[in-house]
Amino acid sequence: MDAHPAVEIAGLVKRYGAKAAVDGLDLRIERGTVTAVLGPNGAGKTTTIETCEGYRRPDAGTVRVLGLDPVRQAGELRPRIGVMLQSGGVYAGARAAEMLRHTAKLHAHPLEVDALVERLGLGSCGRTTYRRLSGGQQQRLALAMAVVGRPELVFLDEPTAGLDPQARHATWDLVRDLRRDGVTVVVTTHYMDEAEQLADAVAIVDHGRVIAQGSPEQLCRGGAESSLHFAGPAGLDLGALTKVLPDGAAAVELAPGSYRVDATPLDPQLVAAVTAWCAAAGVLPEKLTVQRRGLEDVFLELTGRELRS
Amino acid sequence: MTTVDHSPRPGAAPVGRMLLAQTAFETRMLLRNGEQLLLTVVIPTVLLVLFSAVDVVAVAGPGKRVDFLAPGLLALAVLSTAFTGQAIATGFERRYGVLKRLGASPLPRWALLTAKTGCVLVTEALQVALLSAIALALGWSPHGLDTPSGALAVLLLLVLGTAAFSGLGLLMAGTLKAEATLAAANLVFVLLLLGGGVVVPLAKFPGAVRPVLEALPISALSDGLRAVLQTGAGVPWGDLGVLAGWAVLGLAAAARFFRWE
Numbered sequence: 033m034d035a036h037p038a039v040e041i042a043g044l045v046k047r048y049g050a051k052a053a054v055d056g057l058d059l060r061i062e063r064g065t066v067t068a069v070l071g072p073n074g075a076g077k078t079t080t081i082e083t084c085e086g087y088r089r090p091d092a093g094t095v096r097v098l099g100l101d102p103v104r105q106a107g108e109l110r111p112r113i114g115v116m117l118q119s120g121g122v123y124a125g126a127r128a129a130e131m132l133r134h135t136a137k138l139h140a141h142p143l144e145v146d147a148l149v150e151r152l153g154l155g156s157c158g159r160t161t162y163r164r165l166s167g168g169q170q171q172r173l174a175l176a177m178a179v180v181g182r183p184e185l186v187f188l189d190e191p192t193a194g195l196d197p198q199a200r201h202a203t204w205d206l207v208r209d210l211r212r213d214g215v216t217v218v219v220t221t222h223y224m225d226e227a228e229q230l231a232d233a234v235a236i237v238d239h240g241r242v243i244a245q246g247s248p249e250q251l252c253r254g255g256a257e258s259s260l261h262f263a264g265p266a267g268l269d270l271g272a273l274t275k276v277l278p279d280g281a282a283a284v285e286l287a288p289g290s291y292r293v294d295a296t297p298l299d300p301q302l303v304a305a306v307t308a309w310c311a312a313a314g315v316l317p318e319k320l321t322v323q324r325r326g327l328e329d330v331f332l333e334l335t336g337r338e339l340r341s
Numbered sequence: 342m343t344t345v346d347h348s349p350r351p352g353a354a355p356v357g358r359m360l361l362a363q364t365a366f367e368t369r370m371l372l373r374n375g376e377q378l379l380l381t382v383v384i385p386t387v388l389l390v391l392f393s394a395v396d397v398v399a400v401a402g403p404g405k406r407v408d409f410l411a412p413g414l415l416a417l418a419v420l421s422t423a424f425t426g427q428a429i430a431t432g433f434e435r436r437y438g439v440l441k442r443l444g445a446s447p448l449p450r451w452a453l454l455t456a457k458t459g460c461v462l463v464t465e466a467l468q469v470a471l472l473s474a475i476a477l478a479l480g481w482s483p484h485g486l487d488t489p490s491g492a493l494a495v496l497l498l499l500v501l502g503t504a505a506f507s508g509l510g511l512l513m514a515g516t517l518k519a520e521a522t523l524a525a526a527n528l529v530f531v532l533l534l535l536g537g538g539v540v541v542p543l544a545k546f547p548g549a550v551r552p553v554l555e556a557l558p559i560s561a562l563s564d565g566l567r568a569v570l571q572t573g574a575g576v577p578w579g580d581l582g583v584l585a586g587w588a589v590l591g592l593a594a595a596a597r598f599f600r601w602e
Contacts, residue, residue: 085445087602107449111353115445120438123370137362138447140352143345151345181447182350213347 036099038063038185038216039084043093046079046240053079055240056093061233063184066207066217068227070327071237072335077220078118080237081187084218085115098185111139114183116174118190122162128173129158132180139181152176153202168199175203179210186210188219192226204229224328234327238335251330258324260293260306262317269313276309277302298322353447363448363456368463371430380530381421381464385472389414392540393479401542402571404482411476411483412566413539416502418468420537420559423461423503425530428510431457432522435514440601454511461503469499484573491569494576498569501584502562508591509558515599533559538567558587 039061046054054076061067071077082088083095086102086109095102100109122131129149136142149155152172157165165173171191178186188207192200207230210217221227227234228248236244236251244251266288273283273293281295281302295302303322310317353359371377392398393407400409434440443453473481485491513522535541537559543551554560565580 087441087444110445111447112349112351113445115442117438117442121442122437123439124433124437125370125373134362134366135446138354138359140354141350143347147345177442179347181352182347184349184351209345210347213349215347215349 036096037061038065038098039218040096041080041084041093044080044083044090044095045092046076046083046088047091052240054083057237057241059235059242059245061216061218063216064211064214065232066211066219066230067233067235068231069218069220069235069237070222070224070227070331071220072222075237075335076240077237078189079240081189081218081220085113085187086110111181112184114178114181114186116178116186116188116191118193121174121177122170124161124163126162127159128154128162128165128169131162131173132176135177136180141182143180143182145180148176148180152206168195171195172199172202175206179206179215183215185216186218188217190220190222192221192223200226224326224331228327236331236334243334244330248327252325252327258298258322259329260295260298260303260320260322262291262293262306262310262320263289264291264310264315264317265289268315272313273306273309276305278305356449356452359448360452360456360459363453364459364463367430367456367460371426371460371464374430377426377430381418381426381468382471385414385417385421385468386475388417388540389472389475390479393476398540399542399545401544402567404571405480407476407479407481408483408571409542409567410540411472411481412570413563414472414476415469415499415566416537416559416563417534417539418472419465419499419502419562420506420530420533420539422464422468423506424510425526426464426510427457427461427507428514428526429523431511431514432517432519432526435601436519438602444601457511458503458507461507465499465503483570485569490576491573494569494581495566497581498562498565498577498584501581501588502558505558505584505587505591508588508593508595511595511599512591515595515601533557538563556583558584561587 037060039059041057041059044054044057045052057076057080059080069077069080079088083090084097084102086106089103097109098112102109129145132149133145136145149158152175154169154172154176157169162170162173175188175191178188192203195203204226207217207219219230231248234246234248234251235242266285268285268291270283270285274281277283277293278295281293283291283293286292293302293306307317307320389410392410400406402409444450486495510526513526517525533539536546536554537557538554539559543554543560546554561580561583565577565584568574568577568580
């Protein structure tokens with residue numbers, strides 16, 4: 033195997049009309065890893081992935097996938113990658129097993145189709161046409177089509193969007209199998225738990241750029257490790273609360289009636305101080321929990337809380 | 342639970358095997374589709390049998406009714422498969438991301454288009470065999486096939502007609518929405534069936550519109566086939582020229598304007 037990284041993107045710009053969907057994005061993905069590309073809707077995830085797949089021509093910057101130019105060296109690259117689009121990609125009248133068998137025929141050393149069908153729980157619907165499959169079955173078929181050619185690198189664009197928990201776990205198990213066998217996986221998602229469960233590396237994308245990158249642990253380490261959350265009446269006097277807390281501790285009202293207290297260290301004394309203040313103020317703190325900072329907190333801190341259209 | 346070894350072993354299948362697999366797959370999809378079969382098999386067959394047996398359309402030229410109708414319905418068979426069927430199928434493949442997904446597979450684009458052509462040719466061969474068998478049973482006596490130039494002219498007419506209709510069908514499928522393609526391709530099919538010399542002789546139309554109708558690819562195809570098969574005339578160069586012109590125009594426009602997504 034050659035020494036090129038799986039994906040190397042430098043200064044990628046892609047515009048649709050006046051709007052830049054991707055605006056100076058840099059990203060390097062090492063081989064043999066599972067990388068999650070996280071971002072709000074419209075952040076530029078799909079455009080970035082589709083540029084790697086050779087569907088989009090960069091307006092500026094360079095993209096190399098397995099050391100190849102995805103547009104100019106498409107013929108060389110395509111047999112080596114597996115692609116799962118966000119939706120569709122299957123003949124409406126094709127039966128599930130038949131479609132997978134046909135996809136396998138386009139590759140030199142495909143997986144054994146029957147085993148893959150069984151592994152993904154598609155055995156019961158092998159003779160069902162695509163248009164009659166459930167959403168979860170359609171997603172699993174598209175996933176199977178992405179891996180059947182035994183690619184080195186697999187791009188999965190929101191593979192578990194809209195799936196029930198069983199189907200999500202089946203997908204995650206397959207991604208873990210791919211990593212076990214040395215396949216590089218790039219997955220876009222906006223499920224934080226998916227990224228935490230699967231990814232060796234996470235790239236958070238917003239407004240067409242990578243705004244944070246690292247392992248889930250690295251990303252969660254910045255800022256307070258843990259925080260205390262509680263619910264109560266809206267509009268509590270947090271200035272008064274902060275006065276009774278140790279120096280450096282901060283309290284914020286995340287949403288009306290939902291509070292978070294950050295402090296380092298977050299020790300039993302802090303919990304006692306908060307509850308004592310609540311007692312003095314005549315407030316019953318509900319849903320009182322101490323939480324480790326998760327990827328979702330990091331994500332929301334970086335991308336903001338306002339809804340995106 | 343089954344374990345599957347995913348360790349990478351990438352590679353494209355040999356291009357010949359891909360072509361064969363894609364052609365077979367597309368043909369299977371087409372033959373399974375009920376609406377497509379209605380268009381490619383049922384309608385031409387019903388028209389051939391009905392109009393040969395019943396005196397509802399005025400035919401022209403020498404011989405029996407079927408001698409006029411059979412070449413026209415062979416032309417209709419080419420229209421139904423190369424244009425209408427291919428436009429509708431490709432339009433929905435584009436809409437459902439099939440073309441996009443195949444674009445990321447080892448199958449090169451030229452091979453996909455070649456496979457589509459292969460699928461059209463296989464289907465047309467089945468149509469020609471079926472319609473010829475029925476026409477012969479109805480007493481059809483085709484001329485011109487006993488000479489090499491006549492047989493070659495028929496083959497060339499069918500091939501150029503296929504090229505012309507494929508270009509126009511792919512142009513429609515690659516530029517319009519799938520629903521618009523579905524409606525437009527069916528409308529064009531009906532209009533060309535009526536106004537393209539398939540079952541109604543062009544001589545029945547007013548002189549003012551006749552030159553326009555005669556320039557249509559369907560008219561050139563049905564007229565050319567009739568010239569050889571009904572009257573035993575020599576190579577219909579004029580009709581071949583019209584078809585070649587449409588083929589160049591249609592394929593060039595399709596190559597220029599086709600959108601894969």
